[in-house]
Amino acid sequence: MEQEQDLADYRARLLDGLNVSARRSICGPSDLIQVFVNERRVGVLDGKEAEATFQFQCQGRVDTVHLRSEDGVLLGGLSAPGYGFRAARISMSRDAVELRIHNTVQSGSASAVFIPAPRRWRHILRAIAGSAQAVIPRPSGAAIAPSMRIGALTQAFLAIIVLGLAADRITAWMTLERIPPPVTRAEAPWAATLAEVAKLEQQLGDLSRMQATAVDTIQSQQRGMAELQRAIAKLAPNKETVPSDVLTVRRETEKRQTGSDRERDQTPRMVMNKGQMDQKQLEAEIQSLAVMNERLSEDMAGLVEQNRDLEKKLESAGLEVSKATAVHQGDVMTARHPEEEQLTSPPLVVDTRVNAQPFLFWVNFSEGTTQERIDQWVNEMQGHKGALNEGWQEVQVVQPSIPTDRFLEQVRETEIVKAVRVSR
Amino acid sequence: MMRCIDSREKAMADRTAAHGRLEDVASTPEEFDRVVSQALPILLERAGNCTRRFLRETGQWSDDTAHEKFVLRWSAEYLERFMLYGRSEVPCRPLFLLDSFVAKQHSQPEPFCYHPELLAPLGRFLDGLVARAVISRDALIALYHHCYGMSPRDVIAVTGLNESESQRIYKNFRRWRESGWQRTMDEIGMTDAELEQLIVRQERHPQRFNHEAERIIRFAHDHYRKSEPDHYPCLSRSEWASMFLEGYGCNYRLWHLALCVDCVQMTWDLGRHKASTVEKPRLELRVRP
Numbered sequence: 001m002e003q004e005q006d007l008a009d010y011r012a013r014l015l016d017g018l019n020v021s022a023r024r025s026i027c028g029p030s031d032l033i034q035v036f037v038n039e040r041r042v043g044v045l046d047g048k049e050a051e052a053t054f055q056f057q058c059q060g061r062v063d064t065v066h067l068r069s070e071d072g073v074l075l076g077g078l079s080a081p082g083y084g085f086r087a088a089r090i091s092m093s094r095d096a097v098e099l100r101i102h103n104t105v106q107s108g109s110a111s112a113v114f115i116p117a118p119r120r121w122r123h124i125l126r127a128i129a130g131s132a133q134a135v136i137p138r139p140s141g142a143a144i145a146p147s148m149r150i151g152a153l154t155q156a157f158l159a160i161i162v163l164g165l166a167a168d169r170i171t172a173w174m175t176l177e178r179i180p181p182p183v184t185r186a187e188a189p190w191a192a193t194l195a196e197v198a199k200l201e202q203q204l205g206d207l208s209r210m211q212a213t214a215v216d217t218i219q220s221q222q223r224g225m226a227e228l229q230r231a232i233a234k235l236a237p238n239k240e241t242v243p244s245d246v247l248t249v250r251r252e253t254e255k256r257q258t259g260s261d262r263e264r265d266q267t268p269r270m271v272m273n274k275g276q277m278d279q280k281q282l283e284a285e286i287q288s289l290a291v292m293n294e295r296l297s298e299d300m301a302g303l304v305e306q307n308r309d310l311e312k313k314l315e316s317a318g319l320e321v322s323k324a325t326a327v328h329q330g331d332v333m334t335a336r337h338p339e340e341e342q343l344t345s346p347p348l349v350v351d352t353r354v355n356a357q358p359f360l361f362w363v364n365f366s367e368g369t370t371q372e373r374i375d376q377w378v379n380e381m382q383g384h385k386g387a388l389n390e391g392w393q394e395v396q397v398v399q400p401s402i403p404t405d406r407f408l409e410q411v412r413e414t415e416i417v418k419a420v421r422v423s424r
Numbered sequence: 425m426m427r428c429i430d431s432r433e434k435a436m437a438d439r440t441a442a443h444g445r446l447e448d449v450a451s452t453p454e455e456f457d458r459v460v461s462q463a464l465p466i467l468l469e470r471a472g473n474c475t476r477r478f479l480r481e482t483g484q485w486s487d488d489t490a491h492e493k494f495v496l497r498w499s500a501e502y503l504e505r506f507m508l509y510g511r512s513e514v515p516c517r518p519l520f521l522l523d524s525f526v527a528k529q530h531s532q533p534e535p536f537c538y539h540p541e542l543l544a545p546l547g548r549f550l551d552g553l554v555a556r557a558v559i560s561r562d563a564l565i566a567l568y569h570h571c572y573g574m575s576p577r578d579v580i581a582v583t584g585l586n587e588s589e590s591q592r593i594y595k596n597f598r599r600w601r602e603s604g605w606q607r608t609m610d611e612i613g614m615t616d617a618e619l620e621q622l623i624v625r626q627e628r629h630p631q632r633f634n635h636e637a638e639r640i641i642r643f644a645h646d647h648y649r650k651s652e653p654d655h656y657p658c659l660s661r662s663e664w665a666s667m668f669l670e671g672y673g674c675n676y677r678l679w680h681l682a683l684c685v686d687c688v689q690m691t692w693d694l695g696r697h698k699a700s701t702v703e704k705p706r707l708e709l710r711v712r713p
């Protein structure tokens with residue numbers, strides 16, 4: 001309930017504020033007026049200046065222009081057309097600001113001209129020439145600059161005086177027609193007055209000419225002032241961006257200085273970089289070679305170990321073969337004495353030595369047997385090929401563990417072998 | 425009882441008539457002013473509905489008083505601008521022109537500074553101050569007081585203003601004290617109770633309170649600095665030093681330093697009139713002007 005009341009109060013306060021918004025500013029006429037374009041503050045209008053102007057141009061469209069006092073109160077504004085021109089006159093107490101927006105396809109521009117209320121002496125002058133002002137037709141609609149108004153009023157005032165004097169002269173001439181000349185000064189004292197009037201008329205004519213010259217001078221000065229203000233207005237947006245431009249130039253200069261230093265250092269730095277890169281590459285290659293080397297040495301050690309094992313196996317195999325041969329011989333000569341056994345031991349050793357020698361034989365292969373098949377067979381036999389003579393291939397194998405005849409029988413049973421012989 | 429029903433019926437009839445007039449074409453600015461000024465509550469409600477719908481659709485809505493106040497504040501802001509711009513759009517139908525105007529505002533990337541923390545009393549207070557600073561020079565200068573407790577003389581010293589420029593600072597301070605602060609509080613819906621509550625919180629836990637205020641104000645600064653002239657970015661200390669030394673960029677200094685905690689802490693001693701009383705600014709919030 002309390003919250004609802006709070007909200008209702010807030011709503012009522014906001015509505016009150018909207019009703020009197022433009023009257024709430026406590027800024028004086030001499031305070032600055034802030035100009036916002038597209039909700040961004042772009043500059044100020046100085047109320048102290050006679051006809052302060054502000055111009056703004058941007059690349060995009062101008063959507064809105066609004067004026068705010070320094071205390072933030074919205075004084076007036078104008079929304080822009082999509083394309084084209086729009087103007088409005090914003091009244092602020094006695095002063096006014098004329099807003100103009102012009103949007104084209106490429107860009108948008110906005111201008112604000114502060115038109116102050118006429119000063120007190122101008123009011124007095126207007127009061128004097130009040131009747132004259134009624135005579136002169138007012139230009140409709142467009143705002144007239146106060147100085148122009150004053151010029152026109154002065155001229156009207158002079159014209160009335162001249163008309164009055166002229167009417168007086170005409171009356172005088174008509175009177176003269178009725179009274180016959182000559183007339184003496186004593187008889188007609190008004191005659192002297194007439195001369196004085198003529199003199200006065202001449203003086204008035206001179207005065208009006210001087211006045212016209214003065215008005216011309218004032219107008220030319222006003223034109224000069226207007227041109228000066230236009231020039232100031234054109235410079236105003238630049239003035240806002242000057243600080244950032246100065247900074248940009250400084251940054252550019254620093255960048256260029258840094259750039260030239262960089263170019264100077266670039267060549268040796270490049271060479272150094274290249275050298276460093278080459279060095280790194282070499283180091284990497286050396287490292288990979290070292291790793292490879294380690295692996296190779298490990299492989300080699302493994303192979304040596306394997307070789308030793310193989311040699312041991314071969315040795316043991318040889319021993320087993322010799323033992324087997326000895327057992328076979330033992331079966332035949334069962335009655336031999338241990339002494340004789342001791343005597344037969346050397347042939348075992350001899351046998352072992354003999355067995356280590358390669359066994360040589362010659363093979364005649366069947367017709368049509370390819371060389372590849374022959375090589376494969378030799379490899380299977382763990383042998384080596386020797387010379388080829390009249391169709392007989394010399395083959396060298398490790399001494400077979402079985403008897404030679406049997407071995408040769410097995411060779412003959414091979415499919416590709418046509419004939420086998422031991423002697424050449 | 426009968427009288428009460430009669431008055432309610434009359435109010436309903438008036439409202440319907442006002443609504444009807446808003447749907448009709450206003451041909452002249454004067455007619456527009458008349459029709460709109462007679463139907464401000466309807467228009468405020470209409471703008472509020474659009475804003476509420478926008479918040480709902482963007483997942484930023486919650487049914488509480490803080491959100492309702494947020495909606496009211498921005499609706500009034502839109503309505504104020506609409507009353508101004510609508511005059512130059514005649515002939516138009518005011519009701520539908522308001523819809524299109526609010527929709528156009530919401531079509532912008534960040535139509536307003538929304539953050540849940542900115543809806544609490546402290547956030548609302550800071551958001552209101554910074555938002556006002558974007559459109560009011562008085563509020564902008566007052567930020568130096570509310571954030572860092574500076575007097576006009578301190579502001580002149582810190583921003584390095586010359587004699588002629590410094591006169592306006594005193595005026596800004598005076599106007600802010602006289603009416604600006606109260607108007608801002610009214611517009612953001614800060615009640616006296618809420619303001620007192622902030623003061624009490626600060627007295628009890630000053631460090632925690634100021635720390636929280638700094639965090640929130642940085643968020644608000646980031647959002648509202650987009651509204652400052654777009655050629656006023658943060659600078660390095662040497663760039664600020666040359667600006668202070670050569671005396672250009674008066675507006676730059678005033679605008680940017682008021683809306684940037686880091687830059688004011690970097691440049692506080694660069695001003696030409698080095699007042700001995702000025703110390704390095706630290707964010708110590710002042711609720712009252």
